[in-house]
Amino acid sequence: MSDKSNNGYQKIDRYDEKVIGEIAGNYKNILASIGEDPNREGLLKTPERVAKALQFLTHGYDLDASEILKSAMFKEDYSQMVIVKDIEVYSMCEHHMLPFFGKAHIAYIPNGHIVGLSKLPRVVDVFARRLQVQERLTNEIRDCIQDTLKPAGVAVVIECKHMCMSMRGIQKQNSVTTTSAFTGEFDHDKTRSEFLRLITANLS
Numbered sequence: 617m618s619d620k621s622n623n624g625y626q627k628i629d630r631y632d633e634k635v636i637g638e639i640a641g642n643y644k645n646i647l648a649s650i651g652e653d654p655n656r657e658g659l660l661k662t663p664e665r666v667a668k669a670l671q672f673l674t675h676g677y678d679l680d681a682s683e684i685l686k687s688a689m690f691k692e693d694y695s696q697m698v699i700v701k702d703i704e705v706y707s708m709c710e711h712h713m714l715p716f717f718g719k720a721h722i723a724y725i726p727n728g729h730i731v732g733l734s735k736l737p738r739v740v741d742v743f744a745r746r747l748q749v750q751e752r753l754t755n756e757i758r759d760c761i762q763d764t765l766k767p768a769g770v771a772v773v774i775e776c777k778h779m780c781m782s783m784r785g786i787q788k789q790n791s792v793t794t795t796s797a798f799t800g801e802f803d804h805d806k807t808r809s810e811f812l813r814l815i816t817a818n819l820s
């Protein structure tokens with residue numbers, strides 16, 4: 617079960633036993649349906665393990681990304697672009713429930729307030745830890761930052777590999793999907809180009 621008492625954060629240190637039981641029961645049937653013996657030793661605890669894994673992989677439904685941002689907004693007179701790049705993304709496509717994973721790059725231009733840097737990857741996780749399509753994930757991150765922080769602009773670029781395109785289906789191993797979403801100042805070519813240049817630059 618999720619714990620939303622701490623500014624929207626969740627501690628995955630306890631699980632909703634009823635939901636775990638339901639999911640595990642279903643997975644026991646799935647094991648039988650694929651021709652396995654759910655009662656053989658190696659699989660005895662598998663339905664429960666899968667249930668807990670699934671609950672972790674979808675725990676974003678229980679979190680409030682806006683509350684997380686609000687918990688660390690600070691008045692500051694800084695109006696240049698702030699970029700957090702190379703944020704690891706792990707999500708699951710809603711079509712096949714297979715992972716897609718890669719990196720998110722986020723920028724915003726403050727408009728009176730800055731936000732604690734760690735909160736941007738936290739926002740990514742809130743929306744990524746759900747069944748998703750990459751496009752919606754990208755837009756949800758952008759909209760949350762824009763609506764909560766109200767900066768002069770937000771930019772989000774996400775690059776991911778989709779397991780449903782590599783380990784099954786079309787089986788293309790190297791294709792990467794890039795999505796982007798912008799608001800405000802990032803609608804101007806010059807600002808957008810600077811952002812794109814900085815996320816591709818090798819500065820470190």
Ligand SMILES: Nc1nc2c(ncn2[C@@H]2O[C@H](COP(=O)(O)OP(=O)(O)OP(=O)(O)O)[C@@H](O)[C@H]2O)c(=O)[nH]1
Nearest residue numbers: 709710711712748749750751778780781784785786
């Ligand atoms: N736009 C978008 N498509 C996605 C995403 N994740 C998976 N898909 C696609 O969702 C589509 C579902 O298409 P369907 O034809 O209904 O499913 P399918 O028969 O399993 O398709 P194939 O993967 O082509 O075998 C596929 O083309 C997937 O590549 C995503 O994040 N965004």
Ligand SMILES: [Zn+2]
Nearest residue numbers: 709711712780
């Ligand atoms: Zn898929």
